[in-house]
Amino acid sequence: MKKQLYLITMLAGLLSFQSCSNNRSKQNTTEANRTDTAMSEPSNPADTASTDMNEFALKAASGGMMEVELGQIAQRNAQNQRVKNFGKMMVKDHTKANDELKALAAKKNITLPATLSADHQEHVDKLRKLTGADFDKHYMDMMTDDHKKDIDEFEKASKNSTDADIKAFATATLPVLRTHLDSAEAIKKAVKK
Numbered sequence: 001m002k003k004q005l006y007l008i009t010m011l012a013g014l015l016s017f018q019s020c021s022n023n024r025s026k027q028n029t030t031e032a033n034r035t036d037t038a039m040s041e042p043s044n045p046a047d048t049a050s051t052d053m054n055e056f057a058l059k060a061a062s063g064g065m066m067e068v069e070l071g072q073i074a075q076r077n078a079q080n081q082r083v084k085n086f087g088k089m090m091v092k093d094h095t096k097a098n099d100e101l102k103a104l105a106a107k108k109n110i111t112l113p114a115t116l117s118a119d120h121q122e123h124v125d126k127l128r129k130l131t132g133a134d135f136d137k138h139y140m141d142m143m144t145d146d147h148k149k150d151i152d153e154f155e156k157a158s159k160n161s162t163d164a165d166i167k168a169f170a171t172a173t174l175p176v177l178r179t180h181l182d183s184a185e186a187i188k189k190a191v192k193k
Contacts, residue, residue, distance in 0.1 A: 052160075052161070052162075053108070053110070053161060053162075053163045053166050054110055056153065056157045056161070056166060056170075057101065057104070057105055057108075057110050057112060057166070058110075058112065058113060059153060060097075060101055060153070060154075061098065061101055061102075061105070061112040061113055062113055062116055062117040062120050063120065063146070063150060064094045064097055064098040064101065065094075065098065065113075065115075065116055065120070066116055066120040066121075066123060066124060066146075067090045067094040067146075068090065068091050068094045068095055068098065069116070069124050070087070070090065070123070070124060070127060070139065070142075070143075071086075071087040071088065071089070071090030071091035071094065072087065072091055073087070073124070073127055073128055073139075074086065074087025074088075074090070074135070074139055075087045075088055075091070077127075077128075077130060077131045077132075077135045078132075078135055078136050078139065079131075079132040079133050079135070079136055080133075080136045080187070080190070080191050082187045082190060082191075083135075083136045083139060083140060083187060083191065086140075086143070086183055086184065086187055087139075089180070089183070090143075090180070093176050093180070097173055097176070100169060100173075101169065104165055104166070104169055107165070108163070108165065108166075123142060126138075127139055127142070133191070136191040137191055137192065140184055140187050140188040140191055141188060143180070143184040143188075144181065144184045144185055144188050147177055147180050147181040147184055148181060150177050151174065151177050151178060151181060154170045154173055154174050154177060155170075155174065157169075157170035158170040158171040158174060
């Protein structure tokens with residue numbers, strides 16, 4: 001009888017040990033899953049805002065650099081004096097906005113690109129090959145489309161950005177972009193005639 005009692009006690013101990021081991025394994029798996037989830041989702045809403053701010057700044061920087069470069073090309077390759085003048089305005093206004101954005105980015109520890117995005121570089125390469133009336137038409141078409149997109153992006157940033165400085169930059173830049181769009185649309189009609 002003592003042997004049977006001893007065996008039952010041993011068996012109960014082994015089962016208890018096995019059960020504890022399984023629970024510990026399940027607990028470790030649950031903790032690992034929580035850690036994976038925490039790493040895949042932003043734990044802080046500020047992280048998402050920071051990402052949005054960075055994305056806006058990067059797009060604005062590349063777009064601004066493209067506007068300056070295309071404005072310089074327009075001054076050389078355009079046939080119509082209004083297109084040349086528009087290019088000069090792009091260089092002046094977008095250089096100013098680019099400098100303001102660089103200062104803001106430095107303050108926010110955002111690294112801006114030193115070169116154009118691939119998409120923007122493609123536009124520059126395409127227009128660099130054109131001259132005269134052909135350049136005028138394509139450049140003004142592009143400026144109209146590009147400024148519509150810019151205004152949309154800057155309006156979103158001016159309304160939705162959680163960063164006060166980015167919001168102020170976008171809001172202050174919007175009237176200039178709207179003036180550019182109005183000019184681009186008027187010149188576009190004139191060069192199509």
